[in-house]
Amino acid sequence: MSTQEQITHFRTIFSALRDEVGKIIVGHESIVDNTLVAILAGGHVLLEGVPGLGKTLLVRTLGEVLDLSFSRIQFTPDLMPADILGTNLVMETPDGRRLFEFQKGPIFAHLILADEINRATPKTQSAMLEAMQEHSVTAGGALRRLTEPFFVLATQNPIDQEGTYPLPEAQLDRFFFKLLVGYPTAAELAEVINRTTETAKTELRRVVSREQLLEMQLLVREVPVASHVKDYAVRLVQATHPKTETGTAMVSQFLRFGSSPRGAQALILAGKVRALAQGRFNVSFDDLEAIALPALRHRLILNFEAEAEGVTTDHIIAQVLKDVPRDAVAVGA
Secondary structure, eight states: OOHHHHHHHHHHHHHHHHHHHHTTSOSOHHHHHHHHHHHHTTOEEEEEOOTTSSHHHHHHHHHHHEESOEEEEEOOTTOOHHHHHEEEEEEEOTTSOEEEEEEEOTTSSSEEEEETGGGSOHHHHHHHHHHHHHSEEEETTEEEEOOSSOEEEEEEOSSOOTTOOOOOHHHHTTEEEEEEOOOOOHHHHHHHHHHHSSSOOOOOOOOEEHHHHHHHHHHHHHOOOOHHHHHHHHHHHHTTOTTSSSSOHHHHHHEEEOOOHHHHHHHHHHHHHHHHHTTOSSOOHHHHHHTHHHHHTTTOEEOHHHHHHTOOHHHHHHHHHHHSOSSSOOTTO
16 A cells, blocks of 8 residues: 555544544544544543543543443542453362452453542552553553553543542653533533433444554654754743743743643644644644643643743643744754
8 A cells, every 4th residue: 555545544543532422422522533543643642521521421422432342430539440341250260279360350351431530549649650651551460451442531620629530640641632521502511401411313334443553553653754843842841841942931930841742742642643644744843832832731830920920821822833933943953
């Protein structure tokens, strides 16, 4: 298959996935698109929004249209690491001997729905951290690899704070994207009512197999990125570092910490997926700017002044995009 045929195939599959998810999910086009971008880039996604906006439904729908094994983990304060990873059980053989046998937990699947992840204790969160970063878990006294592809799509509710344990910065940084799920418009809400209060049931079809998904992820890695576009990604990330030569005035005023190098990696990888989804084999400045918010918003740590004045990381990223020119030479280049 030629490169152009691969690009066309990628774009066709991406559009088919979007259309199939759209049979269930009303609106939220940017949320659906960015979730697909993260999956095709091999990253994890954190969905945040008030209860009832369809976060869990979106992940369950993706589990149906992707031909992958799917597990849902409902996080609660009493959830233990063994409930996620698995444990050794004493089993009896036909000849009467007893031995330990490892029973896999729900983490051993391709697509994981981590529902209300911020309700888990730090001990359980650390078990998820290893799985997300290393694609392996330590359980039953052994290191066990997870089957590729492996994605965690997590949800959390921002307003329901009782009995929750905020995710530490180290775990937030492991998420490729953080997506904010907003309220539907009047027209979207009317369509939600129509779809959920009538007898018609929508049947979903499997769009892409595991093997096809892995091939698409490999194609993403092959997309070339021009040096000046890479430099722009570097300068965007460096501009979020407070109290440095590269940090902007607003950043130094309102941030405690800026983005880690994972922010630049997310910008480039997501830009590659976005380019392929639009039928291109090159990454543009527009690609990076389009995905800057979901790629960086959870990697910036606000200071007290920002929280007191109601300044959000989205405000800061928007200003960084205005302050950092596209054509400047990267610092240190």
